[in-house]
Amino acid sequence: MLVIIHILLVLTIGRCTDGHIFETMTVNVGDDVTLTCTRQTSWRSTFLFWIRLVSGTFPEVLGGTFAFDYDGVKKTHHITAKQEPGQFVLHISNTQLSDTAVYYCIKVTKMNMTFLKGIFLRIKGQEPDITAVTQDFLSAPVHPGESVNLQCSVLSDPEKKACPGDHSVYWFRAGSNESHPSFIYTHGNSGDQCEQSPEAHSPQKCVYSFSKNVSSSDAGTYYCAVATCGQILFGNGTKLDIEDVSTCDSQRDSTVYLLLCAVLAVSLIVIVFLVYAIRKKSCDFSKATIGQQANAAAASENQQSQQRNENSLVYSTAIFSRRPAGKAGRRKATAKEETIYTDVRAFVKD
Incomplete structure (x- = not known):
């Protein structure tokens, strides 16, 4: 990804020629590699450069030459830049893993810069066993x-x-x-x-x-x-x-504390339920007892009232007496005797 970003940044500096510009090449560690770039002697006031882009570093100029024929050679470590007929070549001998990079051949004419060719060179190391x-x-x-x-x-x-x-x-x-x-x-x-x-x-x-x-x-x-x-x-x-052991002990103590709290809560709930049940049963029993007592009192009251009624009966005795007849009565005595109740006496039993 960083290599692609470098390429995009570099491409914004100049323009590219038509045709195949970017190539990919993979070689093994220790191989020799030669990169070529087209060179025309008819290009006047033109310079050619090989540069290398490595992720995280500034572009590195590996070598430069004129477009016309020139015998100059630039060599840096195991990299050589020189002219060949119709080409400007970059030779890398005994490649290393650090040679993995993007290589560009650039054409510079006065104030114009053109990317002629780009190559992504990947150095493949030995596969581990x-x-x-x-x-x-x-x-x-x-x-x-x-x-x-x-x-x-x-x-x-x-x-x-x-x-x-x-x-x-x-x-x-x-x-x-x-x-x-x-x-x-x-x-x-x-x-x-x-x-x-x-x-x-x-x-x-x-x-x-x-x-x-x-x-x-x-x-x-x-x-x-x-x-x-x-x-x-x-x-x-x-x-x-x-x-940590102390952490284990504290966790164990916390667990025991939580269990004790849970047991206490359950015990309180059971106690409240039992108290409620006992009070409800006592209340029902009290209501039944009061009812029975009320019924017994009512029955006793009825019995006493009946007894009082029996005791208050009135017994009457009729006393008869004969009243003497008057003159008129004596006149009719012959026809019929007249009996009249003159007094009534009552007796109440205490």
Whole structure:
């Protein structure tokens, strides 16, 4: 992406000629490369330049010449710029990985600059024989003072080995408060820790272990890095969590406290429910008792009233007396005697 940005910025300076301008070329490390640019002797007051653009740096002028025939040669390290018939060439001998860049041939006439040709040259390094770098995960957090063992497995194919010597293994730690990983350990002779499988065409496995007594400040992600053939391959990383004992105790105390609070809350709810049930039952029982007592009182009252009524009965006795008849009566005495009730006496039973 940065290379493309450089190209766009450079293209805004001048114009390009028609035809194929930009090419891509890929070579291996150590190869010789020759880049060519058209040169016409009829161009008057014209200069030709080869420049190189590397991401993150300013353009670098590798060589320049006149458009007419000129014997001058400019050589810098392993790069040579010179004329050939009808061409202005740039020769790079024994290419290196740092030669990967964008190369431009520029034509400058008075105040006009034209890009004649552009080439993206990619230098391909030797492919490493490493096929995989894996790290084991820790199943549980560790406590300060305990020993932890980190392992890194490196699989390689000996038949594809293109670099001399053994690979080197390093350990890095990326802490939570660190912006960059810090180097912590390197292994010595890697060949002593590798095992070759007896099966044909099977990869070679090398296991590297890193052990230490951890403290609370050792938390972070640990990476295994393998350097081979000018490249560095990183493992997937192992995250190390340090669990402080005091933190565990405080968490345990908090858990117990929460459980006790929950038990107390449930107990209070049960007590309130029981009190409510007992009070409701007592109230129902009291209402029933009062009703029975009221019924009994009403029955007793009725019985007493009936008794009073019976006791207040009036018993009457009729007393008869004969009244003497007068003269008129004596006149009719012969015809019929007349009986008259003269008095009534009543007796009340107390």
